[in-house]
Amino acid sequence: DFLMRQGELQRGERSHVVMEIGAGWGGFAALVKRLLPRTRYIILDIPASLPLQMSYVHQLGYRRIRTLRSETTADDVAALLRTDFDFLFLLPEQIDLLPDDAVDLTVNLDSMVEMPSSSVVHYLQHVARTSRAFYANNRRGRYNGWGAFRGAVETQLLRHRPRRWQLLTENASWT
Numbered sequence: 001d002f003l004m005r006q007g008e009l010q011r012g013e014r015s016h017v018v019m020e021i022g023a024g025w026g027g028f029a030a031l032v033k034r035l036l037p038r039t040r041y042i043i044l045d046i047p048a049s050l051p052l053q054m055s056y057v058h059q060l061g062y063r064r065i066r067t068l069r070s071e072t073t074a075d076d077v078a079a080l081l082r083t084d085f086d087f088l089f090l091l092p093e094q095i096d097l098l099p100d101d102a103v104d105l106t107v108n109l110d111s112m113v114e115m116p117s118s119s120v121v122h123y124l125q126h127v128a129r130t131s132r133a134f135y136a137n138n139r140r141g142r143y144n145g146w147g148a149f150r151g152a153v154e155t156q157l158l159r160h161r162p163r164r165w166q167l168l169t170e171n172a173s174w175t
Contacts, residue, residue, distance in 0.1 A: 008105045008133045009036060017081065019044060019103045019131065021123055022111030026053040030060055033086065044090045054089060062086040068094055098130045106131040113138045117148035124156035
């Protein structure tokens with residue numbers, strides 16, 4: 001609802017490209033696809049998680065599921081993004097293949113605070129390059145990487161050049 005109210009996801013004729021970093025079992029992706037069936041959804045995750053997510057969306061009836069081969073080039077990915085697909089599954093090292101501004105919205109729910117800070121910085125550098133908007137729900141906790149995550153948001157997104165990002169809302173009371 002928040003993303004729809006902000007205008008980042010809208011019903012209608014336009015097809016969105018949404019990328020989720022660390023999609024868990026794929027529940028949020030399935031919800032977005034159910035609400036906005038024309039959305040093309042990219043899931044970027046570690047190799048151990050992708051089979052579960054692929055199986056889940058396949059069980060839901062999605063058949064236009066794509067993965068990349070090891071020899072795939074950036075030009076191949078740019079061409080693929082102009083086609084109709086339901087899901088594209090990427091490995092972490094394949095984020096480099098996404099073109100600039102290819103993604104309307106990148107989402108991360110609770111996994112960046114579990115990553116090493118170098119991974120968070122790497123992902124957010126690519127989010128700044130590939131995405132027009134970023135929605136994250138990563139909660140501050142006693143034993144997680146909230147500080148590294150929040151610091152990377154500041155340096156990689158809020159101060160990013162040439163396009164400066166704007167922080168719309170932040171709720172730090174979820175401790």
